[in-house]
Amino acid sequence: MPTVPAAGTPAALAAALLDTASLTRIMPGRVRVAPVEPLRSEQRASAQELLDRIGGALGLPGPEVVGDAEELTAVELAVSRRLALRAPGAVADGEAERAARSALAAFPGPAVLVPALDGTPLRCWAAGPEDAPAVIVVSACGMPVGLTVTWLAALSTRYRVLTWESRGLFAPDDGTGLGPPPDPSLTAQSDDVLAVLDGFGIAHAHALGLCGGAVIALAAAARSDRVTSLSLWHGDYELGDEAPKTPHQHDIAALLALVACGRPQAASMHRLMSRPTALSALRPDLAHYLIHPYATPELLHRYGLLNGALMTADCRQLLDVPQPALVVTSDQDATAHPAGSAFVARHLPRAELRRLPTGDHLTAFDAGGELLTLARQFLDSVTVPDRKGT
Template sequence: MPTPSAAGGRPGDGSPAALAHALLDTASITRAVPDRMRVAPAEPLPAGTLSAAQELLDRVTLALGLPEVEVVGEPDGLTAVELAVSRRLALRAPGAVADGEQEQAVRSALAAFPGPAVLVPARDGTPLRCWVAGPENAPAVAVVSACGMPVGLVARWLGALAAEYRVVTWESRGLFAAADGTGLGDLADHTLDAQSEDVLAVLDGFGIAEAHALGLCGGAVVALAAAARSDRITSLSLWHGDYELGGEAPKTAHQRDVESLLTMVSRGRAQAAAMHRLISRPSTLETLRPDIAHYLIHPYATPELLRRYGLLNGAIMSADCRGLLDTPQPALVVTSDRDTTAHPAGSKFVAASLPRAELRTMPDGDHLTAFDGGGELVALAREFLHSVTVPERKGT
C-alpha cells in the first residue's frame, strides 16, 4: 500500500504528511462515529505540547474536510476503536512546520492512491463508494473485498493490478458514511442478491461491459453470486473464500463464532448495542493484526454499524453456495492450509465442484495475508488473468 514517504513523511514520524495520510486512512471510522473521536499519542507527550498536537491535528483535519478529533493525554479509558485509530495516527509532539509544508501534505494525501471515492448508485438507488484505476481500455478486474472492510485493506491489490488492468472496487452498501456528513443513509436491501447486483452496478457506473471478479473472503461468495447472475463476469479468482456448504466441508471455530455473533446482532438495535459494549473493550485489539486493525474494526465501530454488518455479512455467510457451483466461467480458487479463519476445505470443495476451476493451495500465508497483495499472490493472479484475458489464450 502506498505510504506517505513520497510526501516527505513516514508513518508515525509526527510530520503533517504522515498525519494527513493517517487521518484519511482512518476516515471511515471518524466519519461513522456519532461523537468526536478521542485519540491518545503514541507515547506520553512532553509537558505543554498536548495543545500544540491538538492544534496541528485541528488544522490538518479541517483542511482535509474530516471530522474533528480530540487528543487526550493517556490511552486509559479509550475504547478499542479509539485505540485502533490512535495507533494508526501515532501522534507525537509536533516539530516546527515549514512554510507551505502543511498545505503540501494535505494536497499529497488527497491525491494519493487510490484517491477519493466516486459515488455510483446501486440498482436500488443505494449510493456505493467506489474507486477505479488503470488504463480505460484495458481488461477490467472487479475487486470484491470482504464485507464491511474499508478500501485501504485492498489498496495493495488495486495498486499491483492497475498497471495492466482497469481495476474497480467499492465498499459495502450501507456501512460507510458519506463524506458530506449526511451519515450512513438507509440500508434498503441486505441480501446476497442485492450485494451481487452491486458488482454489476459498479461496472455500469464506470462503463465497463465485462470483468474478471477477484473475490476475497466473503467477497468470494459475492463474486460467485455475481457470476451466476450474469455472464458479464467472464472469469473468477476466489481467494480464501468463506463458504457455507452444508455438510460438504467443515468450518473453523472462527467461522462458527462470527456466524453466531452476526445472527445475534442482526436481530435488533438492542442486541447490537449490548454486543457493541463488549466489543468496545480494549482487549478486542489483541485479536486483530496491529497494522490493519483500524480497517478490521470498522464494522464494529458503532452499534448501528454492527447491526447492519450482522445483516449484510450474515446474508453472505449463511447463503448455501452449493447452488452457485455450476457457474461455467473459468475460475482460480486459492487457499492455504494455514488459514484458521476460513477453512481451506471449503475452497477445495468449491474448486472440485466448479466446472472450470483450478485450485492452488499455497504453502504459506494465513487468511489476512491474502489481503496484503504480496508478490507471490499477485504473480499468481496475473498469470491467471493473462490466461483469461489475452485473446489467443482465452479458453485454453
C-alpha cells in the same frame, strides 16, 4: 515505490487521518486519540492545533488529543495507533495544507459515488488504463478500501481495476451519515458488482473475490455473463455438511446472527466489543480497517445482516457457473477453512485449485509476491483486450 513520510510529520498525519476516515466520519462524537508518548500540555496543544488544521484541509473531523490511552475505546485505540502521534516539530507555513492536498491526491484517490441498482449509494474507486481489461475487486464485507489498496495498486499497472465498499456500511464524505438501511440480501450485494461496472462504463470484467467477497463474486457470475472469469481467494463458504468450518467461522456466524436480530442486541454486543481487549485479536497494522463494522451499534447491526446473508447463503447452488475460475487457499488459514475452497474448486466446471502451504487468511489481503504472480498468470490466461465499453 513512493517515499513513506516520517512518523509524526504533517504528511504522515494527513495520510493516517485519511486512512482512518471511515471511523472518524461515523463515530457519534469526536474520536479521542492518545500520543505514542506522554506530551506536555503545550506539546499537546500544538499537536491538537496541527491535527485540526490537517483535518480541516481534508474535510474531516479532527480527533481530540488526550493525555493517555487509559479511557479510550477499542476504536479510539486503533485510530491512535495508526496516527502514531508525537510532539510536533516546527511546521512551515502552509505545510499542513500541502500535506492534506498530497494525501487527497494519493492512490487510490477520492471515492466516486455510484448508485446501486436499487438506488443505494456505493463508494467506488477505479484505477489503471481505461482501455485495459477490467478487474473488479470484491472485498470482504464491511472492510474499508484501504484493506485492498495493495491489490489495486499492483493490478492497476496492467488492468482497469475497480472496487467499492459494502452497501450501507460507510458514510459519504459530505457528513450526511449512513443513510437508510439497504437491502442486505446476497442478490442485492451481487447486483452491486454490475452496478459498479455500469458506473464506470465497463461491459465485462474478471471478478477477484476475497473472503466473503468470493461469495458475492460467485453470485454475480451466476447472475450475469458480464463476469467473464473469477479468482476466489480464501473464500468463506456455506456448504452444508460438505466441508468443515473453523471455530472462527462458527463464532462469527453466531455473533452475526445475534446482532442481526435487532438494534438492542447489537448495542449490547457493541459495549463488549468496545473494550480495548477487542484489539488483541486484530492484526495491529490492519486493526483500523478490521474494526470498522464493529465501530457503532448501528454498524454492527447492519453488518450482521449483510455479512450474515453471505455466511448463510448455500454456495452449493452457485457451483454450476461456467466461467473459468482460480480458487486459492492455504493450509494455514484458521479463519476460513481450506476444505471449503477445495470443495468449491472440485465442483466448479472450469476451476483450478491452488492450495498454498503458507499464509494465513489476512495474507490474501497483503497481495504478496507469490499471490500477485498467481493472479497475474491467471488474468493473462483469461482476459482479452477491449473489455471496456457497452
